[in-house]
Amino acid sequence: MKKGKRSGDEAVKIRSNLLSVVSHELNTPISAILNATVALSEKVPADDEYLQMIRRNAERLQRTVRNLMEISRVDAGALRVRLTELDLANFLRIQLERLRPRLQGFRVELEIEDDLPHVCGDLVRLSHVIDAIVLNAAKFSDRPPPDQEAAIQVELRLVPVADLPPEFSEPAWGKKTGMYLVVSVQSQLPPVGESPSHFEELFEPFTPWRDALTREREGLGVELALAKEILHAHEGFIWADMATQGKGWKFHVALPMLSRGDELNMVLANRLFTAVGALSRVSLLILRPEPGSFSKERPPSHVVKAIQKLLFRSSDSIFFIEETGEITVLMDDCDAASAARVAERIVESLGQNLPGFSFVWASVTGPDEGSTAEELLERARGAWRPGR
Incomplete structure (x- = not known):
């Protein structure tokens, strides 16, 4: 049994190494081809048929290579996400607009609930997730008639954990709100080819069930597998439903809605986990207002805005933790000396x-003064200083 497991681990390692080497060797010439198309566009019309064909296929190959590199990182346990606060509704609008040129024959119909909360997410990684579910919804559905467009419906809504599939019924993280933001995507055309015997196969790389019709279309079958791993790193889920009433398969992505305290813990834990080298320090400034400092005339949002004006980097985040009344500023790539200057300012x-706004404050830097979110927060809260 142990020998079989060892052989399996070695096979995964060999595959990972091979993917990494091949991807690296392909990436350089692809970049050269794309750079050459930019140079050529200055000498030939930008809409030249052959130039467009070269650019389109080079970009397709570049996407394939990037996916192979990401799968090799998954195999090696080296897939990392960099979490920030994210307006998923606005992010989804931007991503769908960017995808339109790749959805020939399809139009996107987007429906978003009002007043949705933000989530924690990695912008780059989640871009891949949205690309994967939208493009695969089109890929695994019939083609629209010539000169006509078919609809791909995209919905974003807030869903209680009880409404998720049973296998995803355990809510993520600390205090848990028990709510998830769910993106659902479905083509309004019938599916093409045979459905897998178990839908879990959709999210496994290089699965053999895909038939000739779907093999003709773009991708190696790793996009959804990679999306699953990315969502796992976000404490989220991905799944698909069988086609119904002449429509295509329905893909769903769920990201947890967290309390601000849980968001802070999750983002801070992620920063500490991915910290490498001297430039990867993360610093916290925590302000705890004295009783009565907040009022109707001076709510927490007023103080947060005043602090926001003093920060110069978009990567810095401010969290108001309602449970404790604390305002926490998280500063990326910020060592102790830099954090001290920001705190003083x-x-x-x-x-x-x-x-009349009275408060105490503390500043701490990780991983120097703590390797976990809990350690850093505990250390800071044990060293309050008087405010001015």
């Missing part, structure tokens, strides 16, 4: 511009 500005 914020503390001094609040003292001058918000009279």
Whole structure:
């Protein structure tokens, strides 16, 4: 039994190494081809048929190579996500607009619930997830008639965990809101080819069940497998439903809605997990207002906006934790000395511009002063300083 497991592990390692080497060797000439098309576009019309064909196929090959590289990272346990606060509704609109040129014969019909909360996500990784479910919804459905467009329906809604499939009924993370933001995608044309015997096969790389019709279309069958791994890193889920009433398979992606405290813990844990080298420090500034400092005239949002004006980098995040009343500033790639300067500037500005706002504060840097989110927060809360 152990010998069989060892052989299996060795086979995965060999595949991972092979994918990594081949992907790296292909990436350089592909980049050269794409750069050459840019140079050629200055000498021939941009809409030249052959130039477009070269660029289109080089970009397709580049996407394939990138997917192979990502699968090799999954095999090696080296897939990383960099979480930030994300407006999923706006993100989805931008991604779908970017995908339109690749959805020939299809139009997108988007429906989004009002006033949806934000989630934690990696913009780059989640771009792949949205691409995967939308393009595969088109890929595994019939082609529309010539000179006509078929609809791909995309929905974004807030769903309680009880409404998810039973295998996903355990909510993610700490205090848990028990709610998920769910993106659902479905082609309005019938599916093409045979359905897999078990839908889980859709999310396994290089599965053999795909028939000749679907093999003709773009991709190696790793896009959905990679999407599954990315969502796992987000504490999220992906699944598909069988086609009904002449429509295509329905793909779903669920991301957990977290309390602000859980968001802070999740983002901080992610930063510490991915920290490598001296430039990967993460610093926290925590402000705890004294009782009565918040009021109807001066709500927490007013103080958060005042702090936001003093931050210069889009990667810095502010979390108001309602349970504790604390305001936490998370600063990426920020060592202790830099964090101290930012803290002094914020503390001094609040003292001058918000009279009557009394608070204590603390600053801490990881992984120097703690290798986990819990350690850093505990250390900071044990070293309060008076505000000005």
